[in-house]
Amino acid sequence: MTPAARLSAAIEVLGAIDAQRIPAQKALKEWGTAHRFAGSGDRAAIAGLVFDVLRRRASSAWLLDADTPRARLLGMLKLERGLDADAISALCDGSRFAPEPLTETERAALTSRSLDGAPSYVAGDYPEWLDSHLKRVFGEARVAEAAAMASRAPLDLRVNTLKAKPEKALTSLAHLGARKTPWSPIGLRIDLGADARNPGVHAEEDFIKGGIEVQDEGSQLAALLTGAKPGEQVIDMCAGAGGKTLALAAMMQGKGRLIATDRDKRQLAPIHERLSRAGVHNADVRTPKGPDDTLSDIRASADLVVIDAPCTGTGTWRRNPDAKWRMRPGALDVRIKDQLEVLDRAAPLVKSGGRIAYITCSVLPQENGDQITAFTARHSGFAVVPPAAVAGALGERAGEFLAATHQTPEGLLMTPARTGTDGFFVSILRRG
Structure with missing residues (x-):
């Protein structure tokens, strides 16, 4: 043609x-x-x-x-x-x-x-009803932030350190134009042109053998910021297809107990094959069966509960541009209710000194800081870990990364304009 x-x-x-x-x-x-x-x-x-x-x-x-x-x-x-x-x-x-x-x-x-002279929602390419919400979090910078969310996203890969080393994977994928990601020490990036075809990563030997996974750098960073450690008991409550479950497993180096579950068992379908390919042997996948809670046997024993919360996905508009035009206010209300429920389910699972990592791929304050404020009001035993301490998980890049993010007392927000990633909010809550 x-x-x-x-x-x-x-x-x-x-x-x-x-x-x-x-x-x-x-x-x-x-x-x-x-x-x-x-x-x-x-x-x-x-x-x-x-x-x-x-x-x-x-x-x-x-x-x-x-x-x-x-x-x-x-x-x-x-x-x-x-x-x-x-x-x-x-x-x-x-x-x-x-x-x-x-x-x-x-x-x-x-x-x-x-x-x-175009209105903010026109210049930033987002639905008019979202203007007040974006203004609340970004102020006059909302046009620039939204314009960045309308840009084309690169293809990011996460190196699975259970099976590969970043340096070796970088060399192996050089023919695809792979380079290191700016922030994640285990990330690789492939820039895509306007008419680029899918580079066929799934056919690469590194992928087939479990050495790499497709995962946005922001998602990689969100997992790293949870601070999951070898030997801990970690619960991934909204595991879905297992993207962050795999990242957590690599951080745990195969040591400790990793439980993955999701209220929607259809979302869990791919996780078993992915865990096998990645060489993960310490994960227990709990698929819902009937109305019983799959985590009913756990009480105040988890070191870390990760909530990759169901959300509107506003932070992923670069990858799903038609989703923003189909989004309606009612969808936000539904997601807020879902987030409140999963946060309250997580609270009794955490032991004293343990933590909840609350993550969304949204930039809307109602799904992010507002949820954390409301949660700490309902559960006085939890306190927000300051973003500066959370960013410490990135080592020598922590200060520079922290300066690039949008910070609030409730957590930190990555955006395409600030960090070159998808939009991700991360808040760590520690139980006293």
Whole structure:
């Protein structure tokens, strides 16, 4: 397919997303099924265009003064891809499979309009109803913070120190352009271009043998900041597919007791194979069976309870750009209730001197600091560990990392703008 034909395909997919109100991945899959002539490179390029439009949906529509799939695509080409009106016009020439030529109105908009004077939620590309929430945490910096959350994310890998060493993995994956992550001592990063295909990490020998896992650097850091140690009893209450469970196991060096569970047993399905491949032998996976609590036998004995809490996922907008446009206020209310419940379930599991690590991939204060404030009010025996002490788990990089984060008395927040990671909130609560 020509570059122009890819633009036409992207407009078609965006139209399907609007008309059918379906997730972008489903629309892309259906388009690919109906157009089997398109190669993997074409499909990757079309997906890149669609997701870039979703990242810049509000600002692109503002720039063209029209909220249609075509207008949003044209606006994105200028704002995200850096093309000028002439370059865009060359692609939209009306030839076979190409988009129709630019109208005078479209050319004028691409030439003269900008985001000057645009509302914060337009310039930052997020739903208007979230503006007050983002203003509360970021203030006047919310546009810059949100714009960074609309940028393209790299592919981050975590080296599994039970089976590999970071230096050796870096050399082994040099052909993929891997480099060290800025903060995590066990992280590798592969930068992806606008039309890049998936580099096929799952087919690499390092992955097959369990030496690496796909995990955002922010998630790696969140696990490291829990301070899990060999010999401890650690409970991962919201283990899901096991990303942080694997990281905790490596930190424990196979020593101690690691319990992984999740209220939604469907989420746990991949964890068994992942633990086996990673060489983890001290993990006990507890799958829910009926209404009974899988942790009912544990009382005040855990050194560490990790809560990778269910949340709105606002910190992962770089990877799931269509999710932010489908998010509704009611979803926030549901997640807040879920978080309160899991925090209260965790409290009686922790022994004296033990700790709870509360983690979200959200930047919203209602899911982060507000939850911690409310929890310590309900459970007076717990106190927040100061962020400076928490960051000490990163060793010599602690001070620099701490300065990059957004800190509050309740914990610390990583963001794409500040730390180059997904948005993650981390709070450590110690039981007196």
